[in-house]
Amino acid sequence: MKRSVKETLLRVLILLAGLTIAHLGVTLFLLADLGADPFNVLVQGIFRTVSEVTGWGALTHGYTHIAMCFLIIVVLLFVDKSYIKIGTLLCMVCGGPIIDFFTYFLGFLFVTERSLWFKLPVLAVGCVILAFGMTIVIKSDAGTGPNDLVALVISDKSRFKFSIVRVMVDVCFVAVGFLLGGSFGIGTIVCACLVGPVAGFFLPRSEKLVNKMLP
Numbered sequence: 326m327k328r329s330v331k332e333t334l335l336r337v338l339i340l341l342a343g344l345t346i347a348h349l350g351v352t353l354f355l356l357a358d359l360g361a362d363p364f365n366v367l368v369q370g371i372f373r374t375v376s377e378v379t380g381w382g383a384l385t386h387g388y389t390h391i392a393m394c395f396l397i398i399v400v401l402l403f404v405d406k407s408y409i410k411i412g413t414l415l416c417m418v419c420g421g422p423i424i425d426f427f428t429y430f431l432g433f434l435f436v437t438e439r440s441l442w443f444k445l446p447v448l449a450v451g452c453v454i455l456a457f458g459m460t461i462v463i464k465s466d467a468g469t470g471p472n473d474l475v476a477l478v479i480s481d482k483s484r485f486k487f488s489i490v491r492v493m494v495d496v497c498f499v500a501v502g503f504l505l506g507g508s509f510g511i512g513t514i515v516c517a518c519l520v521g522p523v524a525g526f527f528l529p530r531s532e533k534l535v536n537k538m539l540p
Contacts, residue, residue: 332539333467339535340412340465341419347458347470348420352427353451356435357444360510363495363502363517364472368393370505377506391417394471401478408478412468420470448512449519456523460531463487472498476521488525492518 328336354362361369365386372389375381394417401408434447462469469477476491483490495517499509 335539336465336467337412337415339538340415340462340467343458343461343463343465343531344416344419344470345423345458347455347462348423349427350451350453350455350458351420352424352431353447354455354512354516355424356428356431357448357451357512358435359444359448359512359515361507361513363498363513364393365390366502366507366509366513367498367505368502368507370502370507373506387421397471397475401474405478405482408474410466410468412462412465413470413474414468416462416468416470445511445515448515452516452519453523455516456520457527457531459520460524460527461535464528464531464535486525487528488521491521491524495521 351362360366368386368390371393372384372386375389376384398409398413459470459473463473463477472494473491476487476494479485479494480487480490499507499513499517503509
């Protein structure tokens, strides 16, 4: 069924709200400084490998991240282009500025060196907030971010639960990124193992929440 302009705009607004919540979680994750998230471990590994092989000085982590995002989109255009929506591009364009915004206001939490016992709860809370925001983005049905997109497609095609697939995708990203020279810490492991199951818990609840917002 074709959606009206009003419903499409509403779904995009819901996606942006979920994206903001998710990146609040990402910001807390990053401020804890206990390792990169799984997708960025992969990006880091690819960036280091390409830089060493080609010696291309113009290449940066940020450019590699964008390139990986668009590579996933190109692949999915051949696999199933119905997954590529306006929100997919919004997720890629808006994520960085949202993180910068939250980092500016929450950076005071880590002005001084904090103990591991402070960082771990911040990391865990960040992962839970990330998972919750991520499920709102998914249930807005207006598009989603690159790693969620991969997990969503595999889940739909294989009929495995999204929470299980998300863990598998994150673990694969970390493994490949590490083999290519990417670095990770305890936070990466926590994120890879925690976000999927927490998202599985929030998905049905986020669906009810999103449906209440729609006409």
